[in-house]
Amino acid sequence: MEPSRRSPPPSMETGRGEDEASQAARERIPRIDPYGFERPADFDYASYEDFFSTYLRILTNRAIKWSKLLKGKNSVQKNMKVKRYVRKGVPNEHRAFVWMAISGAQAQMDQNPGYYRKLLEGERNDKLVESIKTDMNRTFPDNVKFRQTADPCLQHTLYNVLVAYGHHNRGVGYCQGMNFLAGYLLLITKSEEQSFWLLDALVGRILPDYYSPAMMGLKTDQEVLGELVKMKIPSVANLMDRHNVMWTLVVSRWFICLFIDILPVETVLRIWDCLFYEGSKIIFRVALTLIKQHQASILEATNFPDICEKFKQVTKGPFVTECHTFMQKIFTEPGSLSTATITKLRKSCREKLLVQG
Incomplete structure (x- = not known):
């Protein structure tokens, strides 16, 4: 590997x-x-x-x-x-086996034998199918396994997983970004059915409301990150406030794609190891570590475009490539990050977003 x-x-x-x-x-x-x-x-x-x-x-x-x-x-x-x-x-x-076990996906698959196949054989929502087809060629154009010339071509299995999931979770259907999640899962599991159940673990349980039409879970967690930066890296929070930069402008892809195409592939997989075991708190640990490690550079920014560029730079270089050291850092650099703190911040941030409409 x-x-x-x-x-x-x-x-x-x-x-x-x-x-x-x-x-x-x-x-x-x-x-x-x-x-x-x-x-x-x-x-x-x-x-x-x-x-x-x-x-x-x-x-x-x-x-x-x-x-x-x-x-x-x-x-x-x-x-x-x-x-x-x-x-x-x-x-x-061992990744596919371990992810299936620690995420609860294996238990769900065992309790629902034949369910995935039934979804593929059932009636199709034409609008959903069209949305998924549109994104097929946009999924990992730099990956040879997803090209139509590949044999086998992972576009076909990716299409099946997304169509099945869209009919399984009608409240979500299909949302851009899910194609990258399912694509990564297929690269690791090499199994449609396992990828389907792992996608269900991510979208349905670990990241609830991230991919629903209102994306309230995603919006909330971006605001939660902002609050955590205020607590742990106040100088960066002050910079963002001074230049009126919303967190969604610099970190939305971190959350939507779970660092796919943001960080090196092995680093992403190491993050996902922990995500499947410990849940969405890991995303905050990674984000805070990236910001804290590069705070001196970020604080050099003097305007809005500068800030956006600095946030692109924090995801590059040897710090993120050397994935083993990076993963050790995410559990020390941000300091304590309790589930109770995250829950409390999610509640207040969600209420604020609902008031703003």
Whole structure:
């Protein structure tokens, strides 16, 4: 398993030695990553190879520990040991199994045998189907597995998962952004039915009201992040207030896509490991860590476009590429973040939004 579809920033070193190192690394590292994403033209192969050589040892160590933990088991019980293991990363070969277990998706699938197939065979809502078809070619254009020329082409399985889900959860139907969630799930599970039930866990339970027509859950959580920044990084909150920048303008894609296409793929998967176990609180931990780590740079902004650019920059570079260190940081950098605090802030932010209409 190999992380990252985005490059760390180019090395500060220059000269012939660096060129030779980059060329050698380019020859060793495939142009397409293990998930099917093409590496960008400016990908820094040498820096990436330095990072991955260290991370590979961590992956090997985790794989041994997980194999011992799961040996002979057909389920995963939630406990402190499993929580600790999840935070340190689930090996890709065990990810589908572990996500299904810790999210409750496996239990739902077991309780509803044949349900997914019935949804696909049932009557179709033409408007829903048309909306989903429109987004097929827009889903991961830089991933070879989603191209129509691929065999098999994941567009077909993605279409099935989204159509089934739209008929299962009629209150949500289909919303842009869900195609990326389902697409990531398919890359990991390689199973339509498992991806359907994991999408149900995300949209139906972990992120309620994020993808409903009013998107009230999404809007609320963006406001909650703003309140948390006021509490934990007040200088950044003051900057946002001074320039009248709404949080939705700089972080909405973080929440809608759960960091897909924002952070490197392996970092996103490590975040999702924790999201399926611990719930939506993880999104706040990631967002606060990104902001806190780069607060000095953000505070250099002097106007609205500057602020937007700074927030784009916080999701790039070695800090987010080195996913193991990054994941350790999200549990220390923001400090304490209790469920009670989140619940209280959600209540007050939701009431404020409803008053604003």
